[in-house]
Amino acid sequence: MEKGLFNRLQGELEAREQSEGLKMSDLLELSEPLSGLLNWMMRRGQVTFADVTAFLGEDEARTRTILAALRDKGFVREIEIRGLTQYRVRLAPKRGRALPSNLWQALAEKIENEEER
Amino acid sequence: MPKIVSVHSFRGGTGKSNTTANVATLLAVRGQRVGVVDADIASPGIHILFGLEEDKMGHSLNDYLWGKCDIQQTAHDVTANLGNDVKGRVFLVPSSIKAGEIARVLREGYDVGLLNDGFRDLIQTLELDVLMIDTHPGLNEETLLSIAISDVLLIILRPDQQDYQGTGVTVEVARKLSVPCMMLVVNKVPAAFPTDEVRARVEQAYHAEVAAVLPHSDEMMALASAGVFVTRYPDHPITAALKQVAERLSRSG
Ligand SMILES: Nc1ncnc2c1ncn2[C@@H]1O[C@H](COP(=O)(O)OP(=O)(O)OP(=O)(O)O)[C@@H](O)[C@H]1O
Ligand SMILES: [Mg+2]
Numbered sequence: 001m002e003k004g005l006f007n008r009l010q011g012e013l014e015a016r017e018q019s020e021g022l023k024m025s026d027l028l029e030l031s032e033p034l035s036g037l038l039n040w041m042m043r044r045g046q047v048t049f050a051d052v053t054a055f056l057g058e059d060e061a062r063t064r065t066i067l068a069a070l071r072d073k074g075f076v077r078e079i080e081i082r083g084l085t086q087y088r089v090r091l092a093p094k095r096g097r098a099l100p101s102n103l104w105q106a107l108a109e110k111i112e113n114e115e116e117r
Numbered sequence: 118m119p120k121i122v123s124v125h126s127f128r129g130g131t132g133k134s135n136t137t138a139n140v141a142t143l144l145a146v147r148g149q150r151v152g153v154v155d156a157d158i159a160s161p162g163i164h165i166l167f168g169l170e171e172d173k174m175g176h177s178l179n180d181y182l183w184g185k186c187d188i189q190q191t192a193h194d195v196t197a198n199l200g201n202d203v204k205g206r207v208f209l210v211p212s213s214i215k216a217g218e219i220a221r222v223l224r225e226g227y228d229v230g231l232l233n234d235g236f237r238d239l240i241q242t243l244e245l246d247v248l249m250i251d252t253h254p255g256l257n258e259e260t261l262l263s264i265a266i267s268d269v270l271l272i273i274l275r276p277d278q279q280d281y282q283g284t285g286v287t288v289e290v291a292r293k294l295s296v297p298c299m300m301l302v303v304n305k306v307p308a309a310f311p312t313d314e315v316r317a318r319v320e321q322a323y324h325a326e327v328a329a330v331l332p333h334s335d336e337m338m339a340l341a342s343a344g345v346f347v348t349r350y351p352d353h354p355i356t357a358a359l360k361q362v363a364e365r366l367s368r369s370g
Contacts, residue, residue, distance in 0.1 A: 021230070024261035028293055036295060043266050045237050091230040094258045097223050111217030 001033070006062060009034060013069040021092030022075045037066075038075060038089055046079065046086040118149070119268035119298065119369055120240055122249045127283025129254040131273040132304040132331070135342060136359070137251040138166040140271075142345045143363035145196065145205035149246040152192065152239050154178065154210040156232075156263055157253040158222050161212035166342050168198035169211060177213040181235055182227040188235040189242045200348045208243055229258055233266065247366070256290065264291055269298045269369055271328065271362075275305045276315055281322065288323045298369050300328040302362065307333055328365050329358040 001009075012031060019026070027035050033056060040055060041047055047055075053063045067087060070076040077090045124137045134157075141151045155161045155178065164174065176191045192208040199207060213219060240248050250263040264270055270291050274280040284301070291299050303319055306312065316327045334355055337346055347356045 024258055024265060027261075027265060028290065035293075039265055039295060042233060042262075045234065089230075091228075091233060091262075094226040094229050096226040108217075108220075111221060114215050114217045 001056075001058065001062075006058075009066065010069060013066075013073055016073050018072065019074040019092065021090040023092045026075070034066075034070075038070075041076070041087065041089045042091070046081065046088045048084060048086055052087060118246050118367055120245075120248060121236065121263075121267045122247055122269045122271060122366060123252060123263040123267035124249060124271045124273065125252045125260060125264060125287060126254050126273040126280070127256075127287050128274075128277075128280050131254070131275055131280065132302075133254070133273050134163040134166060134251050135337070135346065136271070136273055136302060136304070136362075137249050138163055138345050139347045139356075139359045140363050140366065141207055141249050142199050142203065142347055143360055144247060144366065145199065145203045145207045147363065147367065148204040149367075150206045150208075150244060152208045152210065152243060152245045152248040154236065154239070154248065154250045155212040156250050156259050158212045158227075158259065159219065159253055161214055161219075162342070163251045164209060164211040164214070166345055167195040167207070167209050168344065169193055169195055169209060171214055174211055174214070177211050177218070178235075179213040179218050179222055181210075182222065182231055184231075188238045192239065192243060199345060202348075205246075208239075208245070210239065229262060232259060233262060236263075236266065256287070261290070261294075264296060265294045267296055269300065269366060270296045271300055271302060272325075273302045273304055274319075276303060276307070276310060284323065288325060300326050300362075300365070302328050303330045305333040306330055328362045331355050331358055 022038060027038060037055060052067060053060060056063055067076060074090060076087055079086050079088060124133045126133050137153060141153045144151045155163045176186045178191055180186045181188050181191050191210045194206060195209045196203050196206045236248060239245060252260040252263055272284060272287055274284045301319055303315055306315055312330045316330050320327050336350055340346055340349060347359055350356055
C-alpha cells in the first residue's frame with residue numbers, strides 16, 4: 001500500500017481507545033484493509049505472521065507495525081501453538097443488559113428453582 | 118458449498134426459523150451433513166420445529182458459553198425426526214429454553230470469542246458440509262458476528278414497508294462487512310401479489326439476488342412450527358420454492 005494509506009491506517013488505530021476486545025461496531029467503523037484483515041482473521045481462527053503478510057501484501061516491517069498497533073488496542077492477541085506464534089482476533093465479551101433490579105430478582109429466584117430441580 | 122449460512126431478518130416473525138429448518142432439512146435430503154445453531158439466545162425456538170423436547174435437550178449453547186461443556190456435546194442429531202428421505206444428517210445446537218438460563222445469559226453477557234470458535238469447532242468435529250445460524254431479529258452482537266463470518270447471508274423479509282426499510286439496514290451492514298454472498302427470501306407474500314413483480318422490485322431495491330418468493334400459506338400457519346413443513350407437504354409450492362433455495366445454496370461459494 002502507499003505510504004499515505006499506511007500512515008492513515010496507523011493514525012486511525014492510534015486515535016482509538018484501548019479496548020477489551022473487538023466489537024462488531026468496531027468492525028463496521030474501521031476502514032479497509034483493517035476491517036477486512038480482522039474479519040478474515042475471525043473466520044480463520046488463527047493465522048501466522050506469514051499469513052498476515054501475504055494477506056496485506058506488505059513487507060514484514062509494516063505488517064509488524066500494524067499487528068503491534070492492533071495488539072496495543074486490544075483487537076488482536078498472540079498465542080503460541082506448537083512453538084509457532086499465531087495471531088487471533090480478541091473479541092470483546094458481550095456485556096450483560098441492565099434491567100430493573102426487581103425483575104432480575106424475580107428471575108434469579110426462578111434460576112434457583114430450576115437449579116434445585 | 119458455503120460453510121456458514123446465516124439467516125437473518127431486521128424485524129421479527131418473518132420466518133427465519135422456519136426457513137432455516139426447512140432449508141437445512143432439504144440440504145440433508147440432498148445428502149449433506151448440516152449443523153443448525155440457534156443463536157437466538159434471547160428467544161430460542163427452532164428446536165420445536167425439529168421436535169427436540171425440552172427434557173431431552175441435554176446441553177445447550179448456553180452451557181458451552183458458560184464453559185460447562187464442549188460445543189460437540191451441545192449438538193443433537195435430529196435426523197430421525199425428519200422422515201425417511203434424509204440421506205445426510207441434521208445436528209441442532211439449541212439455546213436454552215429455561216427462563217433462568219436465558220435471564221443469566223442476558224444479565225451476565227458471554228464470551229463472544231468462544232461463540233466464534235464454537236462455530237468453527239462444530240464444522241470440524243462434526244465434519245459438516247454447512248452450518249446454518251438462526252439469529253435473533255435486528256442487529257445485536259451475536260447476530261452481527263454471524264453475519265460477519267458468513268459465506269452466505271440469507272435475509273428474510275415480508276412485503277411490508279417496515280421490513281423494506283429494515284432490510285436496507287441489514288444489506289448495508291452486510292456489504293460493509295464484505296459478506297461474499299447475500300440472498301433475499303421474500304416470505305408471507307399475499308396470494309394477490311404478482312410473484313414476478315415482487316421479485317423484480319426487491320431485487321432492484323437492494324441490488325441483491327432474490328432466492329425465493331414464498332406465498333403466505335394457511336398450511337404453514339396451521340402447522341404452526343410443530344414440524345418441518347417440507348417433510349409434511351412434499352408437493353406444496355412452498356416446498357418447491359425452498360428446494361430451489363437449497364439448490365442455489367449448494368451451488369454457491
Ligand atoms: N409462508 C408463510 N405463510 C404463513 N405463515 C408463515 C409463513 N412462514 C412463516 N410463517 C409463520 O410465521 C410465524 C413466524 O415464523 P418463524 O418463527 O419462522 O419466524 P422468525 O423470523 O424465526 O421469528 P423470530 O423473529 O421471532 O425468531 C410462525 O407461526 C410460522 O408458522
Ligand atoms: Mg426465530
